[in-house]
Amino acid sequence: MCLLFNKIVLYRSGDFIYYQDNGQKKLGRLRAILKSDNEYYQLRVQKIMYYNDLPGNLKSSSRQRRSTTGEVWLQDEPFLTIMTSQILEKVTIMMAFQQNNIPKDSLRISEIIYKYNDHWRVRDAKLSYLHPSDYISIRNPPSLSMPVYKLFLDLYYDDFGTFRNVYHSLGGVYIQFGNMPTHQRKLIKNHFVLGFIPFGGNFNEFMVPFVSEIKDFEKGKIMTVQGQDAWVIAGLGVVTADLPQGNDLAGVLRYFSTLLII
Amino acid sequence: MRRRYIHSNPIKPFRIRNRFSHDSRDETTLPDVNMEETNNYDDVNYDYNEFDYDNEMILSEDDVITESSDDDNEEKGNDEEEGSSYEEEGNNYEEEGGNNEEEEGYNEDNNEEEEEEEGNNEEEEHNHDDEEGNNNKKEEIHQIVEALDEDKIPSCDGEFAPYFNNYTTTALFCWLQKHNVSTKAYEDLVDIIHNPQFEPTHVVKNIRRFQSWRKRLPLLPIITKPIKISPKKTPSTSRGSKLSYQLSISEIIWRVLNNPMLTKHMYFGPGIDSEKKSEFWHGNLWGESPLFGQHEILILEGNKIIYFDIIMIY
Numbered sequence: 001m002c003l004l005f006n007k008i009v010l011y012r013s014g015d016f017i018y019y020q021d022n023g024q025k026k027l028g029r030l031r032a033i034l035k036s037d038n039e040y041y042q043l044r045v046q047k048i049m050y051y052n053d054l055p056g057n058l059k060s061s062s063r064q065r066r067s068t069t070g071e072v073w074l075q076d077e078p079f080l081t082i083m084t085s086q087i088l089e090k091v092t093i094m095m096a097f098q099q100n101n102i103p104k105d106s107l108r109i110s111e112i113i114y115k116y117n118d119h120w121r122v123r124d125a126k127l128s129y130l131h132p133s134d135y136i137s138i139r140n141p142p143s144l145s146m147p148v149y150k151l152f153l154d155l156y157y158d159d160f161g162t163f164r165n166v167y168h169s170l171g172g173v174y175i176q177f178g179n180m181p182t183h184q185r186k187l188i189k190n191h192f193v194l195g196f197i198p199f200g201g202n203f204n205e206f207m208v209p210f211v212s213e214i215k216d217f218e219k220g221k222i223m224t225v226q227g228q229d230a231w232v233i234a235g236l237g238v239v240t241a242d243l244p245q246g247n248d249l250a251g252v253l254r255y256f257s258t259l260l261i262i
Numbered sequence: 263m264r265r266r267y268i269h270s271n272p273i274k275p276f277r278i279r280n281r282f283s284h285d286s287r288d289e290t291t292l293p294d295v296n297m298e299e300t301n302n303y304d305d306v307n308y309d310y311n312e313f314d315y316d317n318e319m320i321l322s323e324d325d326v327i328t329e330s331s332d333d334d335n336e337e338k339g340n341d342e343e344e345g346s347s348y349e350e351e352g353n354n355y356e357e358e359g360g361n362n363e364e365e366e367g368y369n370e371d372n373n374e375e376e377e378e379e380e381g382n383n384e385e386e387e388h389n390h391d392d393e394e395g396n397n398n399k400k401e402e403i404h405q406i407v408e409a410l411d412e413d414k415i416p417s418c419d420g421e422f423a424p425y426f427n428n429y430t431t432t433a434l435f436c437w438l439q440k441h442n443v444s445t446k447a448y449e450d451l452v453d454i455i456h457n458p459q460f461e462p463t464h465v466v467k468n469i470r471r472f473q474s475w476r477k478r479l480p481l482l483p484i485i486t487k488p489i490k491i492s493p494k495k496t497p498s499t500s501r502g503s504k505l506s507y508q509l510s511i512s513e514i515i516w517r518v519l520n521n522p523m524l525t526k527h528m529y530f531g532p533g534i535d536s537e538k539k540s541e542f543w544h545g546n547l548w549g550e551s552p553l554f555g556q557h558e559i560l561i562l563e564g565n566k567i568i569y570f571d572i573i574m575i576y
Contacts, residue, residue: 007563013550014557032549033556034535041559042535044549081535087561132551149519149530152542152554153511175514178542178554179528190524195485195508200495206506209485213511218553221512225519234515235553237542 009090014133016107018088019045021080025088027072027107031079031131043082047075048093048109055120058113070107074125076114097126098134139220141231149225151234152178153214156191157203157241171197173206178237482509482517532556 011017015030027048034042051059051067063071072093094102096110112128113120141148154176159169173194176185184190197206217234225232426432438448454460466472488503518524529541533549533556548554 008560009563010558011561012558013552013555032533032546033559034533034549035531036535041532043559044535084559084561087563089563132547132553133557136552138552138557150554151515152548154542173508175511177518177524177528178548179530180524181527181529181541184524184527192514192518193509194511194514195506197489197506198491198504200492201504201506202490202492205489206487206508209487209508210511217512217515223516223519226522226525230519232515232519233553234511235551237547237551237554 011087011090012133014131016048016091016093017045018091019082019086020088021082021086027091027093028080029074029093029131034081041084043084043087045080045082047080049073049075049113054113058120058122070105072107072109073122074109074112074128076112076128095125097124136218138218138233141220142222146222146229146231147225148231148233150179151217151232152237153234154178154185154238154240155194155236157239168199170199171201171203173197482513484508485510 011030011033013030013033017028017030018025019028020026027050028045029048030043031046032044034044036042050072051064054063054073092106094106094108096102096108102108109125111122112125113122115121156174156176157171159171162168162170173196175192175194176190177192178185180190194210195206197203214234214236217232220231220233222229223232224230420427422428422432426435437443443451484507486505486507489506490503491500493502529543531543533543533545533554534541535549536544539545542548543555551557
């Protein structure tokens with residue numbers, strides 16, 4: 001006798017999944033949960049290959065041997081977009097450089113393949129971009145009914161002359177909210193002053209109180225928003241600076257020009 | 263150019279000489295001379311000559327009279343400023359050149375007897391200059407602030423006639439002049455006064471009251487923190503650390519989230535897959551990071567088939 005039933009499962013971005021594509025069962029990593037313009041959920045998936053799907057120039061006897069003990073290969077961009085209905089189930093895949101004790105016969109990844117100049121190449125998977133879920137863990141709100149506000153902060157730093165052509169300039173540090181659309185964000189009333197750094201002052205030292213506050217916000221914090229408790233998560237998404245300041249922030253020698261660094 | 267260069271020279275010996283000959287007059291003469299430094303070279307000469315003259319006359323007299331004569335000198339000096347300014351315009355270079363040379367010679371020698379002789383000569387020359395100056399003065403002088411013609415003065419009656427119409431304009435005029443009020447500040451004041459809600463009885467007389475009101479404003483708290491100053495960019499005498507001022511990010515976030523005018527424009531949803539990327543939520547970071555986008559989703563794992571046997575228990 002058999003029973004047909006549906007199960008509701010919670011998926012997080014960063015999870016490894018089986019999905020179906022053209023009737024085939026494939027491996028992948030869920031990178032992002034997005035919405036399309038017409039309000040449907042879309043999932044961005046990074047492909048993972050079995051040995052048989054590897055491009056011909058990368059097939060070798062040693063890889064074949066490793067594949068028999070569960071090795072699969074991560075593929076770099078382009079990523080694939082699938083619908084939620086294509087998801088089949090979760091799967092556990094170990095990243096070789098993240099876990100030390102990998103159980104035998106479990107699926108694991110140690111290499112990433114990518115296309116460069118129309119040729120397939122391979123590199124160690126620890127050189128791939130880390131998915132944010134690999135290094136960020138956030139807490140869930142204490143109550144599920146609590147509204148969640150996630151804030152995308154944009155830090156902007158620029159020197160300005162204090163008076164006419166006085167040599168000693170002052171460093172202004174401003175905050176913008178990436179949650180605002182561009183036309184709102186550019187308004188001068190929506191630039192929020194964080195503070196001013198005296199001439200020659202140490203930027204890192206200035207930022208210490210800000211950084212410690214942001215670290216609290218990254219974990220989530222209860223705030224009263226418009227009369228009710230809300231779960232507020234804020235992270236520094238972008239740092240904008242022109243070239244002299246950008247080089248200072250990045251630790252490069254300065255040169256006079258203007259550039260936006262994202 | 264030449265005049266100005268020479269101008270600084272004759273003053274010093276002149277001062278010294280005064281000190282030598284009339285100690286009691288130092289206090290009064292020196293400031294005079296210093297004031298004249300800003301004036302023209304010729305003025306200095308004038309004063310010098312006048313002093314000389316007075317000195318001869320008054321040597322034996324008491325201080326009161328000398329001081330009054332100083333005042334005279336000042337006035338004369340001021341009068342003759344105009345004369346000298348005429349001279350500048352007149353470009354009487356030759357004569358002046360002569361004077362200068364004489365003056366230089368006098369400086370070098372610094373001999374009292376010669377001084378007096380030359381001083382007298384110069385006095386004559388300057389008197390001559392002065393006469394010329396008086397002849398042309400009325401034609402060439404420029405008035406910077408022109409006096410109102412008598413027939414243009416408005417004929418109005420009242421307490422403040424003929425210059426102002428009423429108390430308000432008079433008071434405001436004096437206030438503007440006294441405190442050097444800027445145009446912008448005055449325009450703002452006019453706006454306040456012309457507002458229909460403006461009530462003179464509501465004007466607070468004590469300015470300290472405003473300071474207490476300032477504390478009631480919903481301002482953000484300011485944190486201050488000493489930070490190190492790079493010694494590479496600053497003078498060696500400056501301090502190694504300075505106070506920096508900043509606002510708290512949690513205060514800013516709280517204000518923004520509690521401002522419905524701002525939150526109604528803000529987007530807190532998942533990342534959006536859009537062809538045309540214009541906002542941060544179209545980007546990869548928003549989509550992938552649990553800090554910004556949606557990081558969990560409930561999915562219906564469809565059509566699972568489980569086979570099992572029915573165990574009937576009686």
